[in-house]
Amino acid sequence: MALNENEKINEIDVNELDCRDTKTFWEKFGNIFRSKSLWMLHYCTGCGAIELPPTMTSRFDMERFGMGPMATPRQADVLLITGYLSVKTLRRVIYTYEQMQTPKYVVGFGSCTLNGGIYYDSYAVISRLDYYLPVDLYIAGCMPRPEAVMNGFRTLLDMINKGDAQGWKRYLKYNDWYKRNQIRALGEVYVKDEFHE
Amino acid sequence: MNSMNDIINDLKNKFNPINFDIVSEKQFAIDVENEELQSILAYLKAQGWKQLTLLTCIDWIKENKFQLVYIIYNWDNPITINVRTKIDRDNPKFRTITSIYPGAEYYERDVHEFFGVEFEGNEKSKKPLFLELWDDIPPLRKDFDPLAYSKKKFDVRDYKVDFIPKEGEAE
Ligand code: SF4
Numbered sequence: 001m002a003l004n005e006n007e008k009i010n011e012i013d014v015n016e017l018d019c020r021d022t023k024t025f026w027e028k029f030g031n032i033f034r035s036k037s038l039w040m041l042h043y044c045t046g047c048g049a050i051e052l053p054p055t056m057t058s059r060f061d062m063e064r065f066g067m068g069p070m071a072t073p074r075q076a077d078v079l080l081i082t083g084y085l086s087v088k089t090l091r092r093v094i095y096t097y098e099q100m101q102t103p104k105y106v107v108g109f110g111s112c113t114l115n116g117g118i119y120y121d122s123y124a125v126i127s128r129l130d131y132y133l134p135v136d137l138y139i140a141g142c143m144p145r146p147e148a149v150m151n152g153f154r155t156l157l158d159m160i161n162k163g164d165a166q167g168w169k170r171y172l173k174y175n176d177w178y179k180r181n182q183i184r185a186l187g188e189v190y191v192k193d194e195f196h197e
Numbered sequence: 198m199n200s201m202n203d204i205i206n207d208l209k210n211k212f213n214p215i216n217f218d219i220v221s222e223k224q225f226a227i228d229v230e231n232e233e234l235q236s237i238l239a240y241l242k243a244q245g246w247k248q249l250t251l252l253t254c255i256d257w258i259k260e261n262k263f264q265l266v267y268i269i270y271n272w273d274n275p276i277t278i279n280v281r282t283k284i285d286r287d288n289p290k291f292r293t294i295t296s297i298y299p300g301a302e303y304y305e306r307d308v309h310e311f312f313g314v315e316f317e318g319n320e321k322s323k324k325p326l327f328l329e330l331w332d333d334i335p336p337l338r339k340d341f342d343p344l345a346y347s348k349k350k351f352d353v354r355d356y357k358v359d360f361i362p363k364e365g366e367a368e
């Protein structure tokens with residue numbers, strides 16, 4: 001099939017892209033390695049998390065991408081948020097995200113993180129995640145099948161490799177905006193824990 | 198005193214229940230006056246209904262009443278009893294049953310948080326349990342509008358309404 005007019009590759013465009021590329025050699029180098037070994041922290045709040053066991057285990061085997069599950073935020077690179085977030089969980093998720101080391105990436109999983117899903121009119125469930133945390137990638141579906149999850153992870157790896165997954169930089173740059181949204185929905189982000197008071 | 202009918206007759210003799218509802222083979226409901234609720238629960242506990250499975254509330258907004266439902270269970274004689282009573286919706290106050298079932302403390306906090314019922318004698322019942330920093334009327338009352346609250350509190354995603362493909366676009 002012939003390429004149509006605006007899809008044609010010509011030399012001038014390629015050069016222009018190269019000239020506009022401001023990343024240093026080491027940044028590119030780092031991005032390649034980052035995309036090859038990711039630890040994933042999964043904050044499984046909703047029903048969609050049931051698709052993760054087959055994704056991680058032998059059926060679809062997530063580890064062949066160089067991704068593995070991680071139990072602690074400080075050692076993790078990817079924060080996978082599966083499903084609806086009530087205001088109560090959002091508070092904990094923000095804590096978790098802020099404990100992670102940069103570079104860190106957020107993946108929203110399922111339609112509940114996208115637009116509230118079937119809980120769009122609930123008094124306790126937030127309607128979209130990217131107002132409160134910088135989401136690098138959404139995996140749509142209610143719930144997404146393991147194939148979709150794997151496809152999403154591949155896209156994330158490509159984005160990291162190319163340096164497009166910049167959510168953590170956005171969170172630093174527009175921190176005021178994120179904090180304002182968080183306060184608006186939560187009142188305050190501080191977690192009260194009556195059992196340890 | 199094993200079959201459900203025996204238990205019902207026994208309760209009819211000892212108390213003045215308003216009404217009985219047979220829910221299923223092993224479950225029945227009994228409606229009582231506010232004053233009798235404590236004594237009937239205490240009596241049933243002594244008879245073996247040792248477990249308070251649930252304490253919850255139903256909002257009968259047209260009648261202007263809250264109905265408190267105490268579901269109790271007997272491990273030796275597997276019959277579930279729902280003991281129910283109606284209280285005034287405008288001034289929802291009731292006595293605590295923590296002296297009979299100490300575990301009711303948390304259920305009473307729950308009902309206070311979601312319906313606004315006050316439980317006298319349980320000084321912890323006003324402590325928040327699930328909702329952190331709640332700032333509206335209790336959310337499970339029928340006159341609370343969750344959609345309006347959600348719109349006011351949480352930002353929603355805007356979608357383009359125009360999905361008609363332009364010429365030459367995917368068909
Ligand atoms: S998107 Fe669907 S599957 Fe996922 S948490 Fe929401 S309701 Fe459950």
